[in-house]
Structures are given as C-alpha cells and as structure tokens.
Amino acid sequence: MFSIREIADALGAEAVGDTELKISHAAEPQDAGPDALAMAMSPKYAEALSAGTARAAMVWDGADWQAMGLSAAIYVTRPRLAMSGVTAMLDPGQREAPGIHPTAVIDPSAEIGADVQIGPLVVIGANAKIGAGSLIGAHCFIGADVTIGINANLREMVSIGARVTIGDRFRAQPGARVAADGFSYVTPETSGVENARKTLGNQGEAKAQSWVRIHSLGSVRIGNDVEIGANCTIDNGTIRDTVIGNGTKLDNQVHIGHNCRIGNDCLLCGQTGLSGSVDVGDNVVLGGQCGVADNLFIGSGVIAGGGTKILSNVPAGRVMMGYPAVKMDTHTEIYKAQRRLPRLMRDLDALKKAVFK
Numbered sequence: 001m002f003s004i005r006e007i008a009d010a011l012g013a014e015a016v017g018d019t020e021l022k023i024s025h026a027a028e029p030q031d032a033g034p035d036a037l038a039m040a041m042s043p044k045y046a047e048a049l050s051a052g053t054a055r056a057a058m059v060w061d062g063a064d065w066q067a068m069g070l071s072a073a074i075y076v077t078r079p080r081l082a083m084s085g086v087t088a089m090l091d092p093g094q095r096e097a098p099g100i101h102p103t104a105v106i107d108p109s110a111e112i113g114a115d116v117q118i119g120p121l122v123v124i125g126a127n128a129k130i131g132a133g134s135l136i137g138a139h140c141f142i143g144a145d146v147t148i149g150i151n152a153n154l155r156e157m158v159s160i161g162a163r164v165t166i167g168d169r170f171r172a173q174p175g176a177r178v179a180a181d182g183f184s185y186v187t188p189e190t191s192g193v194e195n196a197r198k199t200l201g202n203q204g205e206a207k208a209q210s211w212v213r214i215h216s217l218g219s220v221r222i223g224n225d226v227e228i229g230a231n232c233t234i235d236n237g238t239i240r241d242t243v244i245g246n247g248t249k250l251d252n253q254v255h256i257g258h259n260c261r262i263g264n265d266c267l268l269c270g271q272t273g274l275s276g277s278v279d280v281g282d283n284v285v286l287g288g289q290c291g292v293a294d295n296l297f298i299g300s301g302v303i304a305g306g307g308t309k310i311l312s313n314v315p316a317g318r319v320m321m322g323y324p325a326v327k328m329d330t331h332t333e334i335y336k337a338q339r340r341l342p343r344l345m346r347d348l349d350a351l352k353k354a355v356f357k
Contacts, residue, residue, distance in 0.1 A: 002089060004056050004072045007037070011085045016065060017072035021056050026090055029054065037086070040068075041079035058082060094155070096135055113150065131168065143179070149224065161236065167224035173252065175231040178222070182235040182258025182276060184214035214238060216258060223247070223264070229254060235276075245282070263300065281316060 001022045008015035023037040029045050032038035032054035040046040040057040049057065049068050056072040058079075059065055065073035076082035096117050104122040106112070112124075113132035120138045124130070128142050131150035136142070141159045148160075149168035158172045161179025172178070187210070192203035218237025223246035228234070232250050235242060235258040242256060245264040255273040256262065262274075263282035272290040274280070281300030288306040292298065299316030309323035322331040 004037075004074060007086060007089060008074045010089055011074070011076070011082055013082065014075045015072065016075070017056075017070065019072055021072045023056055026086060027052070027054070029057070032057070037074075037090075039083070041076055041082065058086065094137065096137065101138075107144075119156070125162065137174075155230075161219070163219035164222070165219070165241075166222040167226065167246070169225050170222060171227040173228065173230040173232075176228045177232065178228070178234045179220045179236050180233060181216045182214075182238055184216070184238055184258060184276070185211035186214060187211060218242065218259070220244070226250075229270070232256075235260075238276075251288070257294070269306070 001024050003019065004015050004021050004023070005019040008019070024035045026039055027033070027036035029038045029040045029048040030051040032052040034053050034055050036054055038049060038052060038054035038057035040049055041060050043060070046059065046063065046068060055070060057065070057068070057070055058074045058076055060079070061075050061077050063073070096119060098117055100118040101120045101122070103120045104118045104124070106124045107126040107128070109126045110124045110128045112130050113134065115133050116130050117135045119136060119140070122136050122138065122140045124142045125144035125146065127144055128146045130136065130148050131152060133150050134148060134152040136154050137156040137158065139157045140154050142148070143160060143162035143164070145163045146160050148166045148170060151168060152166065152170040154172045155174045157175050159177045164179045189209060190206055191209060192206040195202060195204035195206055216236035217239055218241045220234055220236060221241045222244045225247045226244055226249070228250040229252035231252055232254045234244070234256040237259045240259065242259060243261045244256070245262055245266065247265040248262055250268045251270040253271045254268045257274050257276040257278065259277040260274050260280070262280040263284065265282055266280060266284045268286045269288040271288055272286045274292045275294035277295045278292050278298070280298045281302070283301050284298055285303045287304055287308065290304050290306070290308045290310065292310045296310060297313045298310065299314055299318070301317045302314050303319045304310065304325065305321040305328065307323070308321050308325045310320065311324040314320060314325070319328040320326065321328045322334070326334070
C-alpha cells in the first residue's frame, strides 16, 4: 500500500486533496475501485471515471479533480513518463522465493554475488559470475565463463551461452536466447546465391552443393541497462563478439545476427531482424517487423517505420519507410501515386481510344 503523497513524491509530481489516502494498485478508470489509483491522464480517459468507484487518480495538468468526484489526485505533465514511475512502484514481480532453490545445479567454480535469488532447475556453468542482487528465474541456463553484472533479472527459461559478458541491470523476458551459433555457411565452390548477388538475378551455372558450417568463435557482449524481450535471439560473432550497447531495448522475437554491433539507447520493436554484420548507431528506432540486410550501416538517430526493409546504408538522422526502404516523405509520395494508378490507367485507356479514333 502507498499513500498518494508517497507516489507523488517518488514521481516528483504535485498531489492534491487527501494525500494520505492509501492505494494498493493501479487500474483503468472504468475498472478502478476505492483502493485503486485510476489512470485518467487525459480527458478521454477521465470520462470513464464515473463507471468506476475510484477515490484517487492520476490526472492531466489543470484537470478539475473535484468535479470528477475524487478525494485526491496527482497531476502529471508527461503521462507515459509518470506511468513508468508508478508501475515501477506498484509492480508485484513474479513472487520468486528468496535464496537458492535446492534443485539448482551450480558448478562449484561459479561465483554467486550477495543476495542473488536462483529459482528451480537453474543450471549455472563453470566459472560463471552472477552479480549481487540478481534474480535468475526457473529453468534458466547460464553457460561457462559467463559474466553478469549486478541486479540482473532473468525471467524463466532464459538461456545464455558460454563466454557472454553482460553489464549491470540486465533484464531478459521468458525464452530469450543469447549466444546461439551464427547462421554462417559456405559451399566448396561458388554458389547460385553468390552469383545471384553479383548479377542481381542470374544464378549462372552453379551446381547443387552441400552447405559447410562456419563456426562461431566470438561470443556476445551486452552493456548496462539492456532489456531483451521474450523469445529474442542474439547470435555469437564469427571471430569478434556481437555487441549490444548500453540502454538498448529489444522487443519480443527480435533477432540479432552474428557480428552485429548495436549502439546505445536503441529501440528494436517486435519481430525485427538484423542479418549478419550490421552496424547500428546510437538512438536508432526500428519499428515492428523491420528487416536489415547483411553488412549494412545504419547511422545514429535513424527511425524506421514498421515493416521497413533496409537494403542499403542509411545516413544518420533519416526517417525511413517501405520496401525497399526510402525516406518517409518519398515513400508517402510513392504510396499516393500508387493509389492513383487505377484512375491513371483508366485515363490512359480513354486517351488511347481517343488517339486511335
């Protein structure tokens, strides 16, 4: 339970009314009971307050909280930032048991920091190092020579392969996989794929051949404050490590190919995939289902809309969209022209008939 004043102080926000009122959880306005903090941070959400019985709410700057029938309110100027703070306070976690579960299998050479929680059926390999205050959920695997910094939070069934280095405050959602082998294969002689890339379409006379594995000698290096979503996959580097910079966040089912280097504070949304050896600058945002071809460079500050397919280098600061990716304003013009095509074709047919006559 938290008082309205405690929440407001934590957010650096203004509280009004009965600031000693206690709340136990957050709720949408129409679902909020008397012990809930209603999330009514814009007029369109406040309209639903009458359907619930909330006594307190987070409201937009300047809202008439008394007219809404509330006993207390917290004014916020940036709603989503306020949501970050209040949800952190009210998050009950996964109710993990403290200490190390007796079914965990931990190599004697592993170093486990102070106050680390380790769940059932966890496996931790030789010479692994787990930083203080970390939480390792049930069925996680941490390979040999892995280093994880302080206050990590690994949800259930996370897998981290050998020799990975991870910074502080790492978070991984269920099923995330770090340090799989890279998808690297070669044929003994020139393949049809190689010919097609050189000629942009012609396979030539390449014969059918079996694919030969190129092993991954590198591992993965992850910075501080990185979060990776459920069922993310990050491949080892071939010779050097695959690198994820500080503060970068990967959504569910994001794939990072071998040798990729991703900068600081990037945001890669669901089902985005990077082929091998892609270099990404800082503060890059790739929307859902973006794809990036191999051996490309994406400059800092680039934003790509959902579904964008990047097939060539992108300079810093560009906003991209489409397949193949072009500047967003160019893509908008192309889309407008594409929608006009049926009408243009009808006009062209009419013109051809007129000329023929």
